[in-house]
Amino acid sequence: METAYITKSSYKRLGKALVVDDNVSIDEIFAALYGESLRQIINSKEAKDLHIRKLMIEEGFANLKMAPRRFSPAYVLSVGNPKFHLIKDCSYLQSDFLNFLVPPEIEAQGHDKVREFQEYCEENRKELYKEPNDAFWAIVRIKFKIKNTPKQISILNSGVHDLGDISVEDLQAAIDKSIKEANRMLHDPHAGASIRAVRYARHINVALSSLTERSLTDESIEKTVRAFFDTKWKIINSLFDLYVKQSGLRSFVVPLTILKSASFEPCRGCCFSSKS
Numbered sequence: 258m259e260t261a262y263i264t265k266s267s268y269k270r271l272g273k274a275l276v277v278d279d280n281v282s283i284d285e286i287f288a289a290l291y292g293e294s295l296r297q298i299i300n301s302k303e304a305k306d307l308h309i310r311k312l313m314i315e316e317g318f319a320n321l322k323m324a325p326r327r328f329s330p331a332y333v334l335s336v337g338n339p340k341f342h343l344i345k346d347c348s349y350l351q352s353d354f355l356n357f358l359v360p361p362e363i364e365a366q367g368h369d370k371v372r373e374f375q376e377y378c379e380e381n382r383k384e385l386y387k388e389p390n391d392a393f394w395a396i397v398r399i400k401f402k403i404k405n406t407p408k409q410i411s412i413l414n415s416g417v418h419d420l421g422d423i424s425v426e427d428l429q430a431a432i433d434k435s436i437k438e439a440n441r442m443l444h445d446p447h448a449g450a451s452i453r454a455v456r457y458a459r460h461i462n463v464a465l466s467s468l469t470e471r472s473l474t475d476e477s478i479e480k481t482v483r484a485f486f487d488t489k490w491k492i493i494n495s496l497f498d499l500y501v502k503q504s505g506l507r508s509f510v511v512p513l514t515i516l517k518s519a520s521f522e523p524c525r526g527c528c529f530s531s532k533s
């Protein structure tokens with residue numbers, strides 16, 4: 258079977274494009290993830306996503322199939338779908354991922370303009386990656402009649418690095434500590450009731466606005482709700498790391514057929530040069 262390498266963040270993202278074939282109940286999913294205690298903290302959607310990732314790590318892709326996919330217009334370099342790499346040492350697989358937010362003026366002009374803007378930046382990627390890239394943005398500002406340089410965002414690339422020397426036991430201890438912490442917040446005398454009211458919200462902002470609407474918040478409650486959501490994400494991410502660690506997976510390798518049907522594209526840095 259032909260396979261290729263992808264980054265950890267792409268691997269996690271790929272999980273969102275997959276669905277499990279058989280119907281496992283949500284009870285079974287929670288039991289498989291980390292036991293009952295998680296149920297108080299994460300919602301069903303998060304549990305299902307984590308479950309898919311666990312299956313990817315532990316069983317490969319035999320029982321998974323593609324789910325419908327969505328396109329994000331938010332980022333400049335989103336024209337390029339996620340990339341796969343044929344060479345494990347490809348520098349693009351290791352390097353930090355650089356991107357920019359599509360400026361509001363462009364967004365306001367609709368989907369076609371966004372695509373045109375993204376395509377231009379994508380085609381001139383080399384200029385964009387130059388340090389400094391002021392000259393590139395000066396041209397873009399004139400060409401697209403925008404006032405400000407797009408805001409840069411740096412997503413620290415998860416790359417292919419393994420989890421170093423953290424032992425399974427240490428990871429479990431950290432997860433247990435976070436679960437305990439989340440439970441403590443859920444039963445906090447001041448903020449507990451508010452957290453319990455919104456703990457399964459799909460996003461922190463949804464949770465906070467829901468609390469504001471219901472007058473269930475103040476400055477200190479908001480702080481604790483934010484801490485709760487941070488802790489929840491820490492647990493979800495640590496569980497992913499735990500499954501990886503337990504499985505002995507050393508890099509994120511995926512069958513090419515899956516990557517292609519998930520619209521992953523060959524990396525320009527390693528997939529073409531290796532054939533010539």
Ligand SMILES: [Zn+2]
Pocket residue numbers: 341342343344347348349350524525526527528
């Ligand atoms: Zn590559």
